[in-house]
Amino acid sequence: MAIEIGEYLHAQEGVELLIVLNPDDDGRDRGQALSLSKRAADWGVRTIQPKGLRKPAQIALLADFDPDLILSCSYARIIPQTVIDLGREGCLNIHFADLPKNRGCLPVVWTLALGAPDLVATLHEITPGIDDGPILMQARSPVSPGTTAEIATGICAKLGAGLFKTYFDAWMRGDAPSAVAQDESVVTYHTMVHPYDRYPPVWLNPTRVANTINALTFPPHPAARLNQSDANDELVLRGPAKPVDGYDGGPIGMISKTDDGWIVVCQGGAVLFSALETDDGQPVVTDGPFFTDVTPVPEYAP
Incomplete structure (x- = not known):
């Protein structure tokens, strides 16, 4: 998903990218886990790879870039408020679940295990909480019989990439959708348990x-x-x-x-x-x- 979105943004005129790599991205592909580092090098896009985003020196790397928009695509570290505030026009995340259901860990696993009718990707604003920020857009696809987590994750990645492209085009035109608060009465949440x-x-x-x-x-x-x-x-x-x-x-x-x-x-x-x-x-x-x-x-x- 990050590669598809990165390639799309890199092709947009007047868009400058700074890619923050996951700490474990060593430039090698492993099955579905494709290396964003490897593709960014092909594009000639600047990357940084801090071990986290909490220390002043780490945050300064982002502050110096002065981003208009920040997007998390399965980033492996918690994003603190100091980083959220750097995105002048938003700090966004793509979560593979029908938020506010299945917040937290293993959203695809729980979507399938609980028999949900659809796979869903949600684009939402990032807050200091866990997947609880206001929702901007969602995309969904029906769950077919026999769909495994491997297949479902690929589907969600495609949904998520398409979702962001649609949002970005609207944002560039000045008519991005307004965020809607999540319904806290129907929240479900999972830690790293199966x-x-x-x-x-x-x-x-x-x-x-x-x-x-x-x-x-x-x-x-x-x-x-x-x-x-x-x-x-x-x-x-x-x-x-x-x-x-x-x-x-x-x-x-x-x-x-x-x-x-x-x-x-x-x-x-x-x-x-x-x-x-x-x-x-x-x-x-x-x-x-x-x-x-x-x-x-x-x-x-x-």
């Missing part, structure tokens, strides 16, 4: 189980898991996953190989998912069955 501690909730219905597996499918990030009831080894489940309603092929918690992938039996049916791996990423070569604990654990939703 749904059900990453255990597929087989004690619930197939839709909840499939949603959880899909929400946790984005290699190399932590995936859905199970502890075998007769062993100490942990296995990893990966989507795409889809519910199979009315399935009656064994006790709840049983996992076995089928011609179409793997299937886990849950309350009222089963879920078909694509891969079962050992905890070191190796495919499971036997057909099972495996059995997982069916003791409910907290969802971690508010």
Whole structure:
């Protein structure tokens, strides 16, 4: 998303960019994690890479640039009020959720795990709080069956890039939309925790189980898991996953190989998912069955 927006802004006449890189951007691409540093060098755009934005020397780097507008694209550090105030006409953020729902960490994960009908990117003003600033614009796309967090993140990135381009064009014309305060009565918020501690909730219905597996499918990030009831080894489940309603092929918690992938039996049916791996990423070569604990654990939703 940052690359698409940066390329767009770099092509605009009369626009000067200063790109603040994430501290871990070492100029190399890693899967979907493309290096903004690498592209900025190709564009010939100035970059800085402070470890944070709180020390006077770090803030001075931005103050000397004297920005009209500041945009955060998944920046990995908290942006303090002293930096927010530097953007004369705004300090904005793109959050991959239908704010005010799913503020905080892992918004795509929670969007999928909770069965939301749409993926949403929200452009909002930055405040010292967490994703609670007034909303400028939103863009959305329906969630298709079997959508994993990896796929959803790519969709949200495209939504976010398009959203900012639309806003910037309007801003340059002098008719940018007004910000609207978020409805605090419907806020949800998540810290860095995963749904059900990453255990597929087989004690619930197939839709909840499939949603959880899909929400946790984005290699190399932590995936859905199970502890075998007769062993100490942990296995990893990966989507795409889809519910199979009315399935009656064994006790709840049983996992076995089928011609179409793997299937886990849950309350009222089963879920078909694509891969079962050992905890070191190796495919499971036997057909099972495996059995997982069916003791409910907290969802971690508010």
